Amino acid sequence: MQAILNIAKLSFADAIRNKVAYGVFTFLLLLLATASALASVTMGRTELMILDLGLGGISILGNLMAMIITIQSLQQERESRTLYVLMTRLQGRWKYLVGKFLGLAAVLSIQIIIMCAVLAACIDFFGQIFWLSFVQASLMTLFEVYIIIAVALLFAQSSSLFLAILLTLAVDISARFTFVIQQLGEQSENLIVQGFTQSMYYVLPNLEAINLRNQAGYMAHIPWHELGLMMLYAGSELAFILLIASLIFERKNLS
Amino acid sequence: MSLIDIQSLHFSVPTGHIIQKRKTILNDVSFSVKQGTSTAYLGTNGAGKTSTFRILCGLVRPNSGQVIFDGEVMRQGLPPKRFGFMPEHPYFYKNLTPHELLTGLGKLSGLSSQGLPQIIDNWAEKLDFTQVLHQRLSTCSKGQAQRVGLAQALIHQPDFILLDEPLSGLDPIGRACVRSVIQDEIKRGATLLFSSHILSDAEAMCDQVVVLQDGSIRYAGDIHSLLSPDAKWLIQAQGKPVWAQYSDLEITQTLDGTWQIRGANMQTRDALLQQLLSSEDTVLISVQTEQGTLESAFLHLLQSKEENDASHS
Numbered sequence: 001m002q003a004i005l006n007i008a009k010l011s012f013a014d015a016i017r018n019k020v021a022y023g024v025f026t027f028l029l030l031l032l033a034t035a036s037a038l039a040s041v042t043m044g045r046t047e048l049m050i051l052d053l054g055l056g057g058i059s060i061l062g063n064l065m066a067m068i069i070t071i072q073s074l075q076q077e078r079e080s081r082t083l084y085v086l087m088t089r090l091q092g093r094w095k096y097l098v099g100k101f102l103g104l105a106a107v108l109s110i111q112i113i114i115m116c117a118v119l120a121a122c123i124d125f126f127g128q129i130f131w132l133s134f135v136q137a138s139l140m141t142l143f144e145v146y147i148i149i150a151v152a153l154l155f156a157q158s159s160s161l162f163l164a165i166l167l168t169l170a171v172d173i174s175a176r177f178t179f180v181i182q183q184l185g186e187q188s189e190n191l192i193v194q195g196f197t198q199s200m201y202y203v204l205p206n207l208e209a210i211n212l213r214n215q216a217g218y219m220a221h222i223p224w225h226e227l228g229l230m231m232l233y234a235g236s237e238l239a240f241i242l243l244i245a246s247l248i249f250e251r252k253n254l255s
Numbered sequence: 256m257s258l259i260d261i262q263s264l265h266f267s268v269p270t271g272h273i274i275q276k277r278k279t280i281l282n283d284v285s286f287s288v289k290q291g292t293s294t295a296y297l298g299t300n301g302a303g304k305t306s307t308f309r310i311l312c313g314l315v316r317p318n319s320g321q322v323i324f325d326g327e328v329m330r331q332g333l334p335p336k337r338f339g340f341m342p343e344h345p346y347f348y349k350n351l352t353p354h355e356l357l358t359g360l361g362k363l364s365g366l367s368s369q370g371l372p373q374i375i376d377n378w379a380e381k382l383d384f385t386q387v388l389h390q391r392l393s394t395c396s397k398g399q400a401q402r403v404g405l406a407q408a409l410i411h412q413p414d415f416i417l418l419d420e421p422l423s424g425l426d427p428i429g430r431a432c433v434r435s436v437i438q439d440e441i442k443r444g445a446t447l448l449f450s451s452h453i454l455s456d457a458e459a460m461c462d463q464v465v466v467l468q469d470g471s472i473r474y475a476g477d478i479h480s481l482l483s484p485d486a487k488w489l490i491q492a493q494g495k496p497v498w499a500q501y502s503d504l505e506i507t508q509t510l511d512g513t514w515q516i517r518g519a520n521m522q523t524r525d526a527l528l529q530q531l532l533s534s535e536d537t538v539l540i541s542v543q544t545e546q547g548t549l550e551s552a553f554l555h556l557l558q559s560k561e562e563n564d565a566s567h568s
Contacts, residue, residue, distance in 0.1 A: 003363060009360040010348065080346035085407060088312045088340045089331065089363040201389035253315040255268070255304070 003090055007099025008106065010086075011073065015107040020068050024111045027061050028118050035122050047127035048217060054119035055137060055213040058080055062112050062145040070104050070152035071164045083254065094246035097153055101146075101242060109144050112138070129217035136227055137216030143234035145204050148172055150241040157249050174200070175207040205237045257323075258415060258446045259311075259333075264320035266306055266470075279470055280306045280319070286475040288415075293437075293447040295457040295478075297553060298467035304450040306487050307450040307467070308419050311448075312340050326413075336365050338415040339408035343450075344424065346400055349393035353384060353403045357410060358393065365410035378406040385434055397424040405433060409440060414439060418449040422456050434460055451529060458549035466556055473556055481552045487545045488524045490516045494537035497530050513540060 010251055015021065037048050077083040083096075090096055116138040123129055126140055151171050155164040174181065178201050183198025209232045262339060266281040281303045288294050298304050309315045311322060313332015322329045347356055353448075357375045362368065379385045382402040390417050395403065401424050408416060421437070422430050430453070437460055441447055451457040457464075464481050466474040474481055492514050498504060505517040524542075531539045547555075 006359055006363045010351070010356075013355055013359075014348040014350045048311070080349070081342040081344070082347045084309075084312065084314055084342045085340065085345065085360065085404075086363070087314055088338070089335045089360065091331070091335060194568070254314050255309060 003104065004095050004099040007090075008097055009101035011100050011103025012106050015069050015073055015104055016110070018069055018072070020065060020072065021107060021111060023061060023065050024114055027057060027115055031057065031115075031119060031122060035126070039126065045127060047123045047129055050119070050126060051123050051129055051134070051217045052213070054122065055134075055141065055216055058112060058115045058119065058138075059141050059144060061115070062108060062141060063148045065147065066108050066148040067152050067165060067168045069107065069171070069246070070100075070149050071156040071161060071168065073104065074081065074100070074153065074156040075161045075164075078254075085149045087254065093249050094242075097157070097242060097246050097249055101149060101153060104149050107144055108149065111143055112145060116141075118151050123217075130220045132221040133216045133219045136222045137212035140210045140212045140227075140230060140234070143210055143231065143238075144207055147175075147207065147234060147237055150162070150245065151205070154241055154245040154248070157245065158252065171204060172207075175205045176211075177208075178204050178206045179191065179208065179221070184221065195204050199237050206233075256290050258281070259288040259327055259448070260323040261286055261307070261311075261346065262321050262323065264322075264353055264488045265318045265385055266303070266310065266315070267318055281310075282470040283425055284320070284467070284470070284472055286472055288446060288448050289463070290446055291441070291444055292463050293441050293461045294449070294463040294465060295461035295549075296448055296465050296467065296551045297454070297549075298450075299557065302467040303470045304467060306418055308340070308342075308417055308450070311417060321547040322370060333415065333417075336411065337413055338414040338417060339411065340406045340417045341408040341419060341421060343419040344397075344401075345404035347403065350391060352389050353379070353395070353399075353406075354388050356403065360407045363409050366411055370425050376407075378410060381436055382406050385431075398426060398429050401425055402429070402433070405436065412443070412445075414445060415477065416445050416447045416449075418447070420451060420455050421449055422451055429527065430456060432516060454550040454553055455548070464549070466553060478549065481556075482547050482549065487517050487519050487547070488521070489541075489545050490524070490527065490531070491540040491542075492516065492531055492537050493540060495534065497534055497537055498527055517545070 031054055034053055038049050038053075039046050077086070086096055087093065120131075120134065148168065152164065152168045155167045159167065181197050181204075182201040185194045185201070188194055188197070210233065211231075215222060262285050264281045264284040265279075267277040267279045269275050269394050270278045284303070284307060296307065298305050306315065310317050311333055313329070322333075324333050356376055357378070358371055361371050361374065366374065375388070376385070379388045382397050382405060383394075384402045384406075392400060392403070401421070405418070405421060408418065418437075421433055425433060434456060437447065438448075449457075450459070458478070462478055464474060464478045465472065465474065493512060495513065498506065498514075498516050501518070501523055503520060503523065505519060507514065508516045516527070528539070528542065531537050
């Protein structure tokens with residue numbers, strides 16, 4: 001456990017100073033600009049429009065930052081040979097991946113919390129919403145980002161920088177349409193297409209299943225048992241992806 | 256007693272994209288490293304040195320063969336707390352400072368947080384990177400990063416030290432500093448295996464040599480046994496050239512008329528000395544033994560293999 005925490009600390013300290021992490025400030029500037037623009041053109045509930053735009057923006061930017069920071073961090077560790085030095089100090093390569101995940105998840109959590117806090121302040125300036133559902137939706141956005149970090153770890157340790165970004169992006173996009181993919185398969189009469197879409201439905205993480213952004217601010221709160229189930233699903237997905245990544249990493253020649 | 260026994264390592268990598276072929280990197284590599292010795296692992300570029308080191312670290316798996324460390328077969332590299340590794344050209348986390356990096360790696364090696372700052376300061380002083388200890392690694396020069404790399408390998412005082420090109424990228428002062436630190440570690444009782452292309456430094460630091468060529472071992476043993484076949488004698492004399500009757504000598508004359516006679520055959524040397532001492536027309540100035548350098552022995556070893564290969568083909 002100590003080894004995992006040490007890897008997490010090193011990864012955190014390196015990633016928090018990564019220039020990509022400053023993407024959070026780009027978001028804040030864009031948010032303030034959009035809020036002022038919306039306030040001048042909308043009639044009625046400006047705060048709800050800012051909420052929708054803001055949470056959507058946090059999700060997109062959070063996922064992009066998760067992808068870039070994770071893949072870049074792993075590639076740089078390989079190129080700078082830090083990976084070799086770390087590996088020779090660990091018994092079990094999985095500890096490296098889990099430590100790396102925890103360190104990067106901590107960095108992105110801080111960024112997302114900052115973005116959500118500024119968004120909340122912005123919304124509060126224009127009006128009131130149901131804050132509990134906003135917090136619940138923000139929490140599930142964090143889980144979404146954690147899943148993307150795990151997917152990026154899976155691809156970054158087994159492919160090149162460009163391919164890893166492409167594959168993670170593909171999973172990120174398809175994971176929002178798993179239900180559509182399944183329906184497409186059901187409409188097809190071809191057994192191969194049906195089999196393929198069915199397996200994609202089960203293999204890909206279903207990010208829409210943990211998306212609460214549409215309810216945030218409009219509902220008083222999402223029932224706690226539903227939230228619990230969503231967190232359980234996200235946690236299982238995370239554990240499954242990290243397990244696959246660790247199994248591949250254990251067998252990989254690091255040359 | 257051997258600390259490490261490397262037995263019949265075979266390692267190949269796939270090449271090509273559509274039709275997979277395999278390129279042999281290591282072919283039946285076997286040698287041992289004795290406890291408390293310093294062994295230079297030499298070879299040309301692409302000979303397989305780094306691959307051997309990566310196998311020892313458990314970063315890659317050999318196709319066959321095994322590594323025995325202190326009597327135990329290692330399946331996933333050497334035991335982390337007992338060995339220190341420095342890869343070639345390390346750069347590490349560019350956003351961290353050497354202090355932060357060494358703290359993290361020290362803790363990973365099992366050192367306690369309390370004594371660690373003092374240990375880091377000592378290493379920074381020993382390896383002369385105190386001035387950049389709290390600066391980001393991205394601002395460090397190649398030589399400074401190399402010293403930090405050596406510090407992380409030695410920080411936990413391992414029994415076995417594995418260094419891939421520890422002297423590359425260092426200025427002469429840096430090389431002397433690193434050499435002295437490595438020699439201190441050997442005096443402490445650590446066992447060292449290192450690769451280097453700077454053979455003069457390797458010669459000063461090692462007592463055992465392993466030479467690798469095209470993935471196969473060409474020589475493994477004591478450095479003196481490797482150098483002695485190359486040993487030559489040098490006689491300096493003035494006067495009548497009584498040595499003209501010997502055919503296997505290399506003779507030059509300096510501007511002041513002194514003759515320098517070099518040869519490898521000891522019987523010829525003794526006969527010539529007797530002749531010089533008994534002759535009244537010649538003055539013997541000096542007799543010296545010129546031992547070959549590691550560089551000349553290394554080149555000789557590799558060239559003889561190439562000549563053999565050419566004659567066979």
